Amino acid sequence: MSPTHPPLAIEAxxxxxxFGETTAVDGVDLAVRTGSVYGVLGPNGAGKSTTIRxxxxxxxxxxxxxxxxxxxxxxxxxxxxxxxxxxxxxxxVDEDLTGRENLILLGRLxxxxxxxxxxxxxxxxxxxxxxxxxxRLVKNFSGGMRRRLDIAASIVVTPELMFLDEPTTxxxxxxxxxxxxxxxxxxxxxxxILLCTQYLDEAxxxxxxxxxxxxxxxxAEGTPGQLKASVGSGxxxxxxxxxxxxxxxxRLLASRMDAVHLEADPAALSTxxxxxxxxxxxVAELAAAGxxxxxxxxxxxxxxxxxxxxxxxxxxxxxxDEATATPEEQPA
Amino acid sequence: xxxxxxxxxxxxxxxxxxxxxxxxxxxxTTRPPRASALSAALTFGWRGMLKVKHVxxxxxxxxxxxxxxxxxxxxxxxxxxxxxxxxxxxxxxPGILVMSxxxxxxxxxxALNTDLTKGVVDRFRSLPIWSPAPLLGSVLGDTVRxxxxxxxxxxxxxxxxxxxxAGIGGxxxxxxxxxxxxxxxxxVFTTIGLLMRSPNAVxxxxxxxxxxxxFLSNVFVAPETLxxxxxxxxxxxxxxxxxxxxxxxxxxxxxxxxxxxxxxxAVLLTAxxxxxxxxxxxxx
Numbered sequence: 001m002s003p004t005h006p007p008l009a010i011e012a013x014x015x016x017x018x019f020g021e022t023t024a025v026d027g028v029d030l031a032v033r034t035g036s037v038y039g040v041l042g043p044n045g046a047g048k049s050t051t052i053r054x055x056x057x058x059x060x061x062x063x064x065x066x067x068x069x070x071x072x073x074x075x076x077x078x079x080x081x082x083x084x085x086x087x088x089x090x091x092x093v094d095e096d097l098t099g100r101e102n103l104i105l106l107g108r109l110x111x112x113x114x115x116x117x118x119x120x121x122x123x124x125x126x127x128x129x130x131x132x133x134x135x136r137l138v139k140n141f142s143g144g145m146r147r148r149l150d151i152a153a154s155i156v157v158t159p160e161l162m163f164l165d166e167p168t169t170x171x172x173x174x175x176x177x178x179x180x181x182x183x184x185x186x187x188x189x190x191x192x193i194l195l196c197t198q199y200l201d202e203a204x205x206x207x208x209x210x211x212x213x214x215x216x217x218x219x220a221e222g223t224p225g226q227l228k229a230s231v232g233s234g235x236x237x238x239x240x241x242x243x244x245x246x247x248x249x250x251r252l253l254a255s256r257m258d259a260v261h262l263e264a265d266p267a268a269l270s271t272x273x274x275x276x277x278x279x280x281x282x283v284a285e286l287a288a289a290g291x292x293x294x295x296x297x298x299x300x301x302x303x304x305x306x307x308x309x310x311x312x313x314x315x316x317x318x319x320x321d322e323a324t325a326t327p328e329e330q331p332a
Numbered sequence: 333x334x335x336x337x338x339x340x341x342x343x344x345x346x347x348x349x350x351x352x353x354x355x356x357x358x359x360x361t362t363r364p365p366r367a368s369a370l371s372a373a374l375t376f377g378w379r380g381m382l383k384v385k386h387v388x389x390x391x392x393x394x395x396x397x398x399x400x401x402x403x404x405x406x407x408x409x410x411x412x413x414x415x416x417x418x419x420x421x422x423x424x425x426p427g428i429l430v431m432s433x434x435x436x437x438x439x440x441x442x443a444l445n446t447d448l449t450k451g452v453v454d455r456f457r458s459l460p461i462w463s464p465a466p467l468l469g470s471v472l473g474d475t476v477r478x479x480x481x482x483x484x485x486x487x488x489x490x491x492x493x494x495x496x497x498a499g500i501g502g503x504x505x506x507x508x509x510x511x512x513x514x515x516x517x518x519x520v521f522t523t524i525g526l527l528m529r530s531p532n533a534v535x536x537x538x539x540x541x542x543x544x545x546x547f548l549s550n551v552f553v554a555p556e557t558l559x560x561x562x563x564x565x566x567x568x569x570x571x572x573x574x575x576x577x578x579x580x581x582x583x584x585x586x587x588x589x590x591x592x593x594x595x596x597x598a599v600l601l602t603a604x605x606x607x608x609x610x611x612x613x614x615x616x
Contacts, residue, residue, distance in 0.1 A: 056458050082366070082460035090451030096383050108375040109461055111364035127357035129350060137386055153455070157363050182354065189358040 009034040009161050009192040010055060014064030017050050024050040026216035027064065032209070034069075037183065037193045039207030041200065041307075047216035048196040049089055052163045055194065056086045069160055085154040089165040089196075092150060095139040099130050099149050102138060106156045117156075124152040128182070144175025151182055161192045168202060180205060200307065212310060220310050227306045234299055235261075236273040236282060241292040243267040249291045253282060273298065369462035373469040380473020383443075384480070391477055394439060395484050398432035402488055405552060413553060418493060425489040426506060426578040427551035430571065432485045433478045433514045434546060438538035440474050441521030445534045448526065453613075464610045471518050478511045498584035506581035509594060513574050516598035519605035526612040551575045570597040 010032035017025040025047040032038040040048050053059045055068055057077040065072065071079040086092070093102045100121050107117030125134045128148045138146060147167060154162055164183070168176040183206055187193060197203050203210050204224045212220040212227070220227060238253075240246060243266040250269060253260045257271040257278075273279050279298045286293060367375070384391060402424065410420030444467070447453045456466045486494075486503055496502050521538050528534045548562070549571040555563045566572055573593040580586030 053454075058454055058457055078460060081458055082363075084458070086455060086458040088451045088454045090454075092451040092455040094379070094447075094452050095450065096387050097379070098386075101379075101382055105375060105379055106455075106459075108378075109367055109372055109456075109459055109465075111367040111371075113364075116364070123357050127350070127353040155358065158358055181351070185351065185354045185358055189355070191358075 007034055008032060008067075009036075010038070010066065010068055010194060012051075012055065012064065012066035015051060015054055015061045015066060016063035017047075017054060017059065018062055023216055025054070025061075028211075028213065028216070028218055030066075030211060030218070032192065032194060034192050035187070035190060036208040037187055037195055037206045039203035039210040040194065040196045040213055041198070041203045041210050042213035043198055046198075046213045048198075048213060049165055050216075051213070052086070052165050052194065052196055056084060056163050057081055058086075083160040084163060085157075085159040085161075086163045087150050087154045087165065087167060089169070093138050093146065093153055096137065098135050098137055099141070099145075100125060100134040102149060102153055103156060106153050110157045112156075120156055124156065128152045129178070142175075144171050144178065147171060147175065147179055148182070151179065155186070155191075158189070159191060161194070162186065163194050163196075165196045166198065167195070168197070168199065176202075212307065214311050220306075230306070230309075234272070234274045235270045235305075236279045236296065236298050237263075237268065237270045238283065238286070238296045239265070239268045239294045241267070241294045245291050248289070249286055252286055252289055252291065256282060256285070267294065366460055369465060372461040372465035373472065376466050376469020377473035378469075380443075380470050381476060384477060390439065391436075391480060394436045395432060395481050397435065398428050398481075398485055399488060401431070402428050402485065402492070406492065421489065421492055421494050422583075423554070423579070424552060425485070425494045426582050427549075427575045428489075429482050429485045429506065430510055430575045430578055431546045431551055432481045433510045434517060434542055434571065435539075436474070436477050436481045437514045437518040438521050438535065438542055439477065440471055440518035441523075441525030441528075441534045441538055442531045443470060443474075444522050444525035445528055445531045449530060457613075463614055467522060467606075467609055467613055471515060471522065474518060475511050475515055478514045479507065482507045482510060496582040498582055502582045502584055506578040509577055509581065509591065510574065513570075513594055513598050516601040516605075519602055519609055522609040523605050523612065526609060545569065545571055549575060570594060573597075 008031055010030055012028060012030040015025055015028040015030075016023070028047070028051055030038075030040075030051075040051065042048050050059070054061045055066055055073060057073050057080050060074055065074070067073070068080045069083050071083070073080055093099075094105070097105065103121035103124055104117045107120050108114070112120060121134075122131075125131045128151070130145060130149060130152070133141065133145060138149065141149065151164075151167065167183070168179050171179065180202075183193060183195070193206075195203070195207060208223065210222065210224055210227060211218045220230070222230070236257075238249065240249060246262070246267065246269060250260050250262065253269070253271050257273060259272055261270045263269055271282070273282070276298055279296075283293065283296050402421075405424055405428075406417050406421050410417035410424075414420035414423055444453075447456075447466075453466075457463070486507075498505070521534070524537055525534050528537060548566055549569045550566055551571065555566040555572070558566060570593060573590045577586060577590035577594055580590065
């Protein structure tokens with residue numbers, strides 16, 4: 001990152017946006033350090049997308065102001081557009097064109113010559129594992145391929161700042177990991193990223209700072225570690241092979257731990273625990289008693305728990321949502 | 333997904349190669365100078381061409397109705413209306429040319445609304461380009477559609493025995509006039525396209541407007557036999573003037589007055605609806 005850039009890539013103060021009777025964003029302040037991934041975390045309808053759309057100059061705020069890379073988003077919107085790129089919530093690529101044509105189109109619009117746009121398209125298709133599918137119409141792409149193309153389209157010319165609005169929503173785990181790798185690579189090359197997500201583990205994995213947003217307001221801010229620390233100690237998460245053994249596991253854990261929490265997943269339970277030795281003993285006792293364990297992990301409290309503690313309601317209205325059911329679970 | 337299955341290397345090597353390609357792709361660009369307004373608009377025109385190539389059925393959809401009308405009207409009603417099918421074909425063909433092209437203009441609104449609902453517009457609006465370029469470019473690209481739709485009708489006419497009195501030159505002139513008018517009319521549909529919630533709603537609203545307007549013109553019948561009130565409407569309808577001017581150009585008997593009315597209407601439509609479309613588009 002060149003030294004001419006301001007230390008803060010995004011500086012927003014009191015952003016407000018109303019649509020008719022609804023106040024979508026109700027006084028959001030953000031400070032995003034240049035060169036970092038900053039997560040904006042919140043459930044559906046919290047105001048994340050509206051915030052991103054204001055910062056990306058797609059809509060004007062009704063009140064408040066923001067500077068993106070030193071340029072005012074209202075009075076100097078054109079300068080902002082010259083430095084940022086947006087990957088919207090809907091994969092914003094043209095379904096009726098091929099992957100290659102989409103990238104050439106953007107290359108041309110960004111000022112590349114015909115030859116340069118073609119060369120850049122080829123390079124990006126290779127880098128994003130889309131070379132074989134490059135001649136296919138995007139409407140025949142899988143969700144993961146479409147997402148990768150969408151991100152490729154955002155870096156035809158590498159932006160200083162990239163807005164990513166729910167980049168992994170609806171993706172399978174493999175595609176999600178690919179997108180995460182791309183995001184990490186982008187940051188390593190110096191791009192600042194504002195990442196909106198409703199997936200707690202996504203913000204946890206990628207973001208250096210997180211703003212938790214609910215009903216259009218920032219309700220908490222900090223590093224993932226700080227947010228978790230504000231809620232309390234860590235937890236031991238255990239997932240059983242056989243859900244029928246959960247009552248027995250619950251009884252055994254309750255005898256030596258302070259509290260046992262039954263997860264939405266019928267085979268999973270957790271207990272507050274900061275000490276690895278105690279956790280190991282507890283797991284050993286379960287195993288000795290014949291409770292078969294699929295996997296276990298000792299971690300800080302999940303951001304899911306953070307959200308619950310901050311707002312008094314779960315991050316997801318739907319408890320069956322795959323992202324929140326087992327946010328801390330690691331493959332064994 | 334990312335590599336050829338017949339030469340699959342180890343997953344680790346694959347990941348490393350992919351990461352390296354990614355790193356290279358991310359570090360290899362410098363920002364080029366901005367695209368000019370013209371270049372951006374032409375690029376959007378190119379996008380329109382690609383769509384004609386990839387989704388030809390969209391063009392077919394709007395051409396099939398006029399083709400059916402040529403056949404049905406000529407052979408069913410031609411004798412009754414004009415005395416013989418051949419004479420009626422001479423009358424109706426330039427009219428159907430008008431109809432066919434004007435129907436295609438609804439597509440401009442449908443396409444814009446599709447871009448809007450699919451999120452593509454968000455990306456275009458976040459680019460550092462002259463902001464009306466996507467609109468101007470696609471409307472200009474659509475003129476190629478108009479020429480294609482018009483050509484289909486003229487070729488069909490010739491196959492059925494239509495012989496324009498003014499020859500190829502007359503046909504080209506008529507086509508030019510129709511395309512100019514269609515360009516202007518398409519701004520009405522882009523405005524509708526930005527106001528409606530779905531591409532289907534745009535299609536319904538569009539055809540609900542263009543269908544009666546086309547029928548209440550002299551495209552199919554000379555207005556002499558109509559009741560006075562309706563005749564007044566048909567006479568004033570710019571589509572009547574466009575049809576009359578097209579007939580005149582194709583037969584070599586054109587009246588400058590009709591052309592003037594058509595061009596004046598086109599200027600008016602563009603002056604009102606093009607800026608309106610741009611404003612709605614910028615507002616997001």
